[in-house]
Structure formats: C-alpha cells, structure tokens
Amino acid sequence: MQKFFRPMSMQLSEQEQIRRQALAELKKLGIDPYPQAEYKVNVTAKEILENFPKDNTLYQDVSFAGRIMSRRIMGAASFAELKDHTGRIQIYLKRDDICPGEDKTMYNTVFKRLLDIGDFIGVKGYVFITKMGEITIHATEFTVLSKSLRPLPIVKEKDGKVYDAFTDPDQRFRQRYVDLIVNDHVKDTFIKRAQIIRSMREFLYKKGYLEVETPVLQPIPGGAAARPFVTHHNALDMPLYLRIADELYLKRLIVGGYEGVFEFAKDFRNEGMDRFHNPEFTQMEIYVAYKDYFWMMELTEKMVEKIALDVHGTTKVQIGDNVIDFKTPFRRITILDAIKEYTGIDVSGMDEKELRETCKKLGVETDEYMGKGKLIDAIFGEKCEPNFIQPTFIMDYPVEMSPLCKRHRQNPDLTERFELMVNGKELANAYTELNDPIDQLERFKEQVRLAEKGDDEAMWIDMDFVRALEYGMPPTSGMGIGIDRLTMFMTNQPSIQEVIFFPQMRPEKKQKVITPEDFVALGVPEHWAEHIMAAGFTTPAQLKEAKPTAVQQKLNGFRKKNKLDIPAVQVEEIEKWQEGIE
RNA sequence: GAUUCGUUAGCUCAGCAGGUAGAGCAUCUGCCUUUUAAGCAGAGGGUCCGGAGUUCGAGCCUCCGACGAAUCACCA
Numbered sequence: 171m172q173k174f175f176r177p178m179s180m181q182l183s184e185q186e187q188i189r190r191q192a193l194a195e196l197k198k199l200g201i202d203p204y205p206q207a208e209y210k211v212n213v214t215a216k217e218i219l220e221n222f223p224k225d226n227t228l229y230q231d232v233s234f235a236g237r238i239m240s241r242r243i244m245g246a247a248s249f250a251e252l253k254d255h256t257g258r259i260q261i262y263l264k265r266d267d268i269c270p271g272e273d274k275t276m277y278n279t280v281f282k283r284l285l286d287i288g289d290f291i292g293v294k295g296y297v298f299i300t301k302m303g304e305i306t307i308h309a310t311e312f313t314v315l316s317k318s319l320r321p322l323p324i325v326k327e328k329d330g331k332v333y334d335a336f337t338d339p340d341q342r343f344r345q346r347y348v349d350l351i352v353n354d355h356v357k358d359t360f361i362k363r364a365q366i367i368r369s370m371r372e373f374l375y376k377k378g379y380l381e382v383e384t385p386v387l388q389p390i391p392g393g394a395a396a397r398p399f400v401t402h403h404n405a406l407d408m409p410l411y412l413r414i415a416d417e418l419y420l421k422r423l424i425v426g427g428y429e430g431v432f433e434f435a436k437d438f439r440n441e442g443m444d445r446f447h448n449p450e451f452t453q454m455e456i457y458v459a460y461k462d463y464f465w466m467m468e469l470t471e472k473m474v475e476k477i478a479l480d481v482h483g484t485t486k487v488q489i490g491d492n493v494i495d496f497k498t499p500f501r502r503i504t505i506l507d508a509i510k511e512y513t514g515i516d517v518s519g520m521d522e523k524e525l526r527e528t529c530k531k532l533g534v535e536t537d538e539y540m541g542k543g544k545l546i547d548a549i550f551g552e553k554c555e556p557n558f559i560q561p562t563f564i565m566d567y568p569v570e571m572s573p574l575c576k577r578h579r580q581n582p583d584l585t586e587r588f589e590l591m592v593n594g595k596e597l598a599n600a601y602t603e604l605n606d607p608i609d610q611l612e613r614f615k616e617q618v619r620l621a622e623k624g625d626d627e628a629m630w631i632d633m634d635f636v637r638a639l640e641y642g643m644p645p646t647s648g649m650g651i652g653i654d655r656l657t658m659f660m661t662n663q664p665s666i667q668e669v670i671f672f673p674q675m676r677p678e679k680k681q682k683v684i685t686p687e688d689f690v691a692l693g694v695p696e697h698w699a700e701h702i703m704a705a706g707f708t709t710p711a712q713l714k715e716a717k718p719t720a721v722q723q724k725l726n727g728f729r730k731k732n733k734l735d736i737p738a739v740q741v742e743e744i745e746k747w748q749e750g751i752e
Numbered sequence: 753g754a755u756u757c758g759u760u761a762g763c764u765c766a767g768c769a770g771g772u773a774g775a776g777c778a779u780c781u782g783c784c785u786u787u788u789a790a791g792c793a794g795a796g797g798g799u800c801c802g803g804a805g806u807u808c809g810a811g812c813c814u815c816c817g818a819c820g821a822a823u824c825a826c827c828a
Contacts, residue, residue: 183761183762183779183797184761184762184779184780184796184797185762185778185779185780185797186762188779188780189779240788240789242787242788242790242791243784243787243790244783244784244785244786244787244790244791245783245784245785246784246785247784247785247786247787248785248787249786249787249788249790251788260787260788262785262786262787264785264786265785266785286779287778298786299786300786300787300788301786301787302786302787302788304786304787304788306786306787320762321762321763321778321779322762322763322778323762323763323764323778324762324763324764324777324778325763325764325777326777326789327789328788328789329789331789332789333764333776333777333789334763334764334765334776334777334778334789335763335764336763336764337764338759338763338764338820338821339820339821340759340819340820340821341763341820352763394828395828396827396828397827439827439828441826441827441828442753442826442827442828444827445822446828447827447828535825547828551828596828627827627828675819675820676818676819676820
C-alpha cells in the first residue's frame with residue numbers, strides 16, 4: 171500500500187514556507203484561514219461584466235467570492251483579479267475603506283502581506299468603471315475564505331497574447347486542477363463536453379426512449395472485440411470483468427419489452443493508449459425496436475447535427491485544418507464501393523487468396539490469421555478511411571467482422587452495419603441487430619474457433635444472451651457513439667487526454683534519494699552500507715532481487731579490490747538482509 | 753514495442769566548443785490612493801530527473817534507468 175502513497179517532497183520550497191508562515195500569522199491575528207460559515211454571494215463575474223455596461227446603477231451592493239489570480243499593489247490602494255466559476259473580474263481596495271479606523275492591519279498586513287495569488291476571498295462593495303475603462307468591484311470589506319499553500323503557475327496575458335502559458339502535458343494532466351485554474355480554455359472544453367451530453371440526452375428523451383443502467387461488472391465481457399480488465403469478487407469467489415460494452419444487456423432489455431433504451435456507459439478496454447484511446451472511455455449506446463440500420467443512420471445524423479448546432483450555433487465545425495459540415499444528410503457508401511473508389515479495385519466476390527494478393531499489390535500489411543473480413547477491413551483502413559473527412563456512413567461490412575449484426579438482406583456475406591466516419595476517424599458504429607438465436611449461437615461458435623486459433627480478442631459465448639434471443643427479440647437497430655471522440659471533434663482537440671478530466675497516466679514516481687542509511691535501516695551493517703551502492707547495488711530492490719551468492723561475490727570482490735579493512739560477508743548474512751527488504 | 757526529442761528556481765525558458773548556474777514572471781524588503789503582462793529600487797531562492805563512468809574538473813561527453821511528448825507499429 172505504502173508504495174502508492176509516497177509522501178510528496180518533504181522539502182518545502184521557499185515560497186511554500188512563506189505561505190505557511192502567513193497562515194500561522196493569520197491565525198495569530200484571530201483570522202480563521204479556513205472558516206466554516208457560508209459566504210453568501212449575490213452575483214457572478216459574468217453577470218456584472220455583461221450587465222453593468224448597459225446600466226451602471228446596477229450592482230451597487232454586491233457580495234462576491236473567488237480566487238485571487240493576480241495582484242497589483244500601489245501603496246494604500248490595490249487592484250486584484252478574482253476568478254469565480256463564470257470568469258474573472260477586477261477588484262479595487264483602498265486602505266481607508268477597508269480600515270476606516272486607526273487600525274490598518276486588515277489592509278497593510280492581511281491583504282498586502284498575508285494573502286497570495288491562489289487564495290479565496292469574499293468581497294462586499296459596489297461596481298464602478300476605472301479610468302482605464304475596466305469594470306471593477308470597489309471592495310469596502312473582504313473576508314478570507316481559504317488560504318492556498320502552493321504557488322500557482324503564473325500565466326499572464328496582454329491583448330489576447332498569453333505569456334508563460336502552463337502547457338507541460340505531464341503536469342497539466344496529472345494536476346488537472348491546476349490546469350483548470352490557470353487555463354480558461356481547458357475549462358471551456360469540459361463545459362462543451364457537458365453540453366454535448368446534455369444535447370444528446372434531450373434529443374433522446376424527446377423521442378421517448380428510456381435511459382437505463384446496466385452492469386459494469388460482468389461475468390462475461392461481451393458486445394465488442396477487446397481485451398477486458400479482470401477483477402475478483404470475494405464473496406462469490408469468482409472473476410468479474412469490467413465491461414467492454416453494454417450491448418448485450420441493452421438488447422436483453424429490448425427482449426424484455428422496452429422499445430427504446432439507451433445508456434451513457436463508461437467502458438473499459440485493456441489495450442494500448444494513444445492520442446485516440448484511453449483505457450476507460452465513454453460510449454452512448456442506443457437500441458430501438460422495429461427499426462433497421464437505415465433508420466438508425468437518420469437518427470444518428472440528426473442527433474449529431476443537433477449537437478453541432480447546440481454547441482456552435484452552426485453545422486460547420488473547425489477540426490484541425492478542416493472545416494467539417496455536419497449538415498444532414500451525410501454521405502452513404504458501402505465499404506466495397508469505398509475501396510473501389512480509392513483503389514480502383516473491385517474486391518467483391520474475391521476469396522481469401524485473391525484478397526491477400528490484392529493487399530500485397532496495394533502494400534497493405536497482412537498476417538496469416540486474417541480472414542476475408544479482416545483483409546477487407548485492412549484495405550479500407552489503410553487506403554480509404556483517412557479520406558473520409560466529411561461525415562460519411564460506411565455501410566455493409568463483411569460478416570466475419572460483425573458477429574452481433576444481422577446479415578445483409580441481399581448478400582449473406584455482408585452485414586447491415588454502418589460506421590460513421592468523421593475527419594478520417596470512426597465516430598459511431600451501428601447494426602441492424604442480429605435477433606436470430608440460432609445464427610447468433612453459430613456466430614459465437616465461430617468466434618470461439620478464432621480464439622482457439624489465437625485471436626485473443628474474439629468474443630466469448632454468452633449463453634444467457636442466446637437464451638434471451640430464444641425467447642424472441644423484435645427486429646432492432648442499435649448504435650454506439652464515442653462520446654470522447656465526439657467531444658474531440660466538437661471542441662477541436664487533437665487528443666483524448668484533452669477531453670477526459672483525468673486521463674490514465676503512469677503513476678507519478680518521486681525519485682527517492684537513496685543513502686547508506688537506508689541500507690542500515692534494512693539491517694545492512696554500517697561498514698557495508700557505505701560501500702554497497704558503489705559496489706553496484708544502488709537500491710534495496712536491486713539488492714533483494716540479486717542472488718545471495720552473486721551479492722557475496724560482488725561485495726567481497728569490491729572489498730578485495732579496494733582493500734577494505736572489514737570482514738568478508740557471508741551468504742547467510744546477505745539472506746538476512748534480503749528478508750528485511752520489503 | 754521502435755525511433756526521435758525533452759526533463760535546469762514556484763512557473764515559462766536560456767546556458768559557450770566540459771571551468772564557481774542565468775533571464776522574465778512569482779517570492780521577500782522599501783516606495784507608490786484608478787492600476788492592468790502596473791512601475792521603480794534592492795534581496796533571497798537550484799539534489800541542473802536518478803545512478804554509474806570518462807576527466808584535474810560534467811548542467812554539457814558516454815552508458816544504464818525513470819517520466820513525458822511526437823511519429824510509426826500494434827490494437828479497434
């Protein structure tokens with residue numbers, strides 16, 4: 171346990187020490203730096219900045235709270251910037267307003283010396299406009315609401331140009347709270363994310379669909395091809411998996427008689443991480459009875475169009491160098507036609523061997539495990555996918571790739587599946603759902619055969635799901651849409667880490683400085699501890715992992731080489747040291 | 753996983769072709785009652801990511817390691 175909670179650096183920086191002293195001095199003055207009482211606020215920064223220019227009789231008795239973001243002190247008067255959840259506003263303090271009597275402590279000591287950038291204060295006063303034309307709260311009193319003990323990165327701005335921006339991705343993601351404090355545009359991105367989700371919910375509520383919750387812990391991880399995270403339930407003494415999708419549960423609910431269900435689902439996939447993948451991510455999946463994938467295309471494009479309009483007020487959205495127009499209807503093309511369009515080759519009707527040759531000719535890499543479906547997908551992925559910048563539905567995927575999808579009504583080698591491509595990336599995936607229980611079981615079995623061949627992402631057989639289908643599922647269409655990717659598109663962010671508050675990171679390792687004393691504490695005698703690092707064991711862990719005999723050889727060799735006047739070490743001693751190491 | 757780049761003060765970054773570690777902001781002290789990247793004068797602040805090596809001497813060179821980023825691969 172200990173190793174996950176290494177103490178932060180024990181050494182406080184000068185600035186941190188000064189802030190702790192200020193904290194103590196505040197207490198000495200009888201000021202509680204962390205008061206309990208509610209601080210009643212009657213206005214936001216945004217309201218003032220919007221309304222005061224229209225009517226300067228407003229806001230003559232405001233109570234406002236926020237974080238100090240900058241200070242400009244000029245002797246007996248000061249300006250500071252306070253930030254609340256709506257934005258920043260300047261405040262103005264005058265010594266003789268704050269301290270009308272003889273005692274000037276509140277201004278001279280508390281405000282000027284003991285408060286810092288990062289502290290929360292509340293102010294009461296009235297709004298006016300300075301000579302320089304800035305809307306400002308003239309504070310006649312202030313209250314300390316919370317003292318900050320760590321200095322924030324100082325980001326300055328003039329004429330829209332940002333100086334000393336806080337941009338280091340490592341620090342921004344590990345300490346997202348700091349990122350949110352100093353980078354206003356980051357806050358905006360996540361507000362837009364919330365708008366997108368809200369807009370989607372509204373759209374689906376309006377159609378009368380039911381928002382549901384299904385298990386995150388699943389005994390069989392189904393509904394997608396991906397490696398799951400495994401955990402263990404103690405009471406039941408059985409493995410459980412974090413869901414990779416919620417598809418099979420939502421379809422059970424369709425069997426149960428609901429005609430439209432959807433879920434915003436956190437899904438988990440134990441796979442690589444990059445600009446487009448985080449181990450946990452959010453998908454919205456929806457299933458509607460009596461519909462097919464054509465109907466679902468319309469729902470999807472209408473929904474995405476509405477989101478663009480709600481977030482941007484227009485269907486045109488800048489994504490990287492491209493302007494994407496989410497105006498309906500979106501283009502539709504089958505995967506085979508797409509391949510024809512971009513390679514000039516008609517792969518329909520080709521067998522596996524011909525497809526393999528085609529891949530070779532096109533320079534598409536393959537391996538021997540790939541079946542027809544994967545080969546076609548490889549060609550598409552390499553030669554076509556990046557070209558679909560404007561929203562496009564790619565339709566009718568090969569049957570091998572889609573074990574939960576109904577066969578195409580005209581061609582049993584294909585399925586009624588579409589993916590929505592935007593900016594060369596997959597955004598949504600949908601089927602006319604397979605509701606034939608016998609075919610479903612066959613397809614599951616085919617997946618098992620793939621698994622036996624070595625495909626570690628093939629699906630598992632979920633017999634309970636098959637049983638549900640055996641009771642009868644109405645014809646249904648279902649769709650899943652990636653919320654993180656959608657947010658990336660709608661906010662023009664280049665990486666998934668920019669749209670997930672706390673993206674997965676390697677654990678932060680504070681490098682601990684190891685000294686001979688650390689070895690002494692583990693039972694290594696002093697005369698060895700002072701040489702053990704030089705002899706090649708720079709950490710206790712290294713010492714533990716090494717073979718006792720190897721350690722003995724190394725240490726005694728070192729002793730001889732350096733002519734140390736200490737007794738040679740015995741293997742039993744070394745074994746004892748190793749026992750002492752965690 | 754591969755390659756490349758990066759890690760120096762609280763923050764953003766310099767640092768010569770190895771020779772006592774620099775700037776701006778922040779901090780501290782003083783001045784300043786409408787400033788706004790406030791200003792002026794002064795001061796303090798560093799395990800140069802960790803370790804080993806080469807060298808009289810390493811922030812800089814070599815090797816090993818940690819973490820991050822970009823590109824590619826893998827994966828969907």
